[in-house]
Amino acid sequence: MQLYLPIAEIPVNIFLILGMGGAVGFLSGLFGIGGGFLLTPLLIFSGIPPAVSVATVTTQVVASSASAVVTYLRRKAIDLKLASYLLAGGVAGSLAGVILFDILQSLGQLDVVISLSYVTFLGTVGTLMLVESIKAIRRRKSGVVVSAKRPGQHNWIHGLPFKVRFRRSKLYVSVIPVLGLGAAIGFLGTVLGIGGGFMMVPALIYLLRVPTGIVIGTSLFQILFTMAAATIFHAVSTQTVDIVLALTLMVGGVIGAQLGARMGQKLRGDQLRLLLGLLVLSVGMRFAIDLLLTPSDFYSIAITKGAGA
Numbered sequence: 001m002q003l004y005l006p007i008a009e010i011p012v013n014i015f016l017i018l019g020m021g022g023a024v025g026f027l028s029g030l031f032g033i034g035g036g037f038l039l040t041p042l043l044i045f046s047g048i049p050p051a052v053s054v055a056t057v058t059t060q061v062v063a064s065s066a067s068a069v070v071t072y073l074r075r076k077a078i079d080l081k082l083a084s085y086l087l088a089g090g091v092a093g094s095l096a097g098v099i100l101f102d103i104l105q106s107l108g109q110l111d112v113v114i115s116l117s118y119v120t121f122l123g124t125v126g127t128l129m130l131v132e133s134i135k136a137i138r139r140r141k142s143g144v145v146v147s148a149k150r151p152g153q154h155n156w157i158h159g160l161p162f163k164v165r166f167r168r169s170k171l172y173v174s175v176i177p178v179l180g181l182g183a184a185i186g187f188l189g190t191v192l193g194i195g196g197g198f199m200m201v202p203a204l205i206y207l208l209r210v211p212t213g214i215v216i217g218t219s220l221f222q223i224l225f226t227m228a229a230a231t232i233f234h235a236v237s238t239q240t241v242d243i244v245l246a247l248t249l250m251v252g253g254v255i256g257a258q259l260g261a262r263m264g265q266k267l268r269g270d271q272l273r274l275l276l277g278l279l280v281l282s283v284g285m286r287f288a289i290d291l292l293l294t295p296s297d298f299y300s301i302a303i304t305k306g307a308g309a
Helices: 014-031 036-045 050-074 080-107 110-142 175-192 197-206 212-238 243-264 269-292
Strands: 002-005 010-013 163-166 171-174
Touching: 002 014, 002 243, 010 014, 014 036, 014 243, 036 050, 036 110, 036 175, 036 269, 050 080, 050 110, 050 175, 050 212, 050 243, 080 110, 080 163, 080 175, 080 212, 110 175, 110 269, 163 175, 171 175, 175 197, 175 212, 197 212
Parallel strands: none
Antiparallel strands: 002 010, 163 171
16 A cells, blocks of 8 residues: 655655564564664665655654653653753754754755764664673673662763752753763764664763653653754755655654553563664664665755655
């Protein structure tokens, strides 16, 4: 059954798109990630223009984060003050990202930059996750217990100026790394179509020492509004958000996430990280292969803007 995408201006198999949304939703529920960094490459591999893939996935990230944020708000597990600083940086990063996105799109270099960025980004993240998970599995099998750092221990970030007190997280830290982290996530989300939760959560825990019970809700709150801003920027500036594609992906994602969450409870944390690391590396390798292979068609008639441009 074919479904016509008005912005991408191509027909696609509706079951294929539902399957992609379901598969990424399953992985999201299994690994506790947003899934944007996997969904965007899958859409590109299926023939959807990279510009449309990146912009549309931001809407999917917004939808998948919204319901979770409501739940965490009810549990009072969100540091709204910390999230607001992260959000301020995220909106600025999103604006910078959409400006770069528009420039690269007008120059006809967007596809290459997205592919190179994913090769570098996924290759680095996948390798780090793979190495860390293998070490964790070896430690578990050998019976070695690694002591966690005490909450009172500080790192170099806590010596920076312009400190602000975040009472919900029991922190007194500089706003410089907070704004910088938010800006980095917003920038990457806009340019590459990723929510960034799998980077935000570790950064908040290990760099800022945010309590684990507050981290996920605060991260989701920032990602929700940052990606909402990115969606608006894309819709107004680049005009590459395909709402038909977005709605189809959302339906599949909701179903897949429920199944993944159930299976994720049966696996150990180090096993989950190992599987995710292998998955991330495989997607990065696919991008690298596409860049190295000679294309079957040396010319492209792909649109550089959305259908409404």
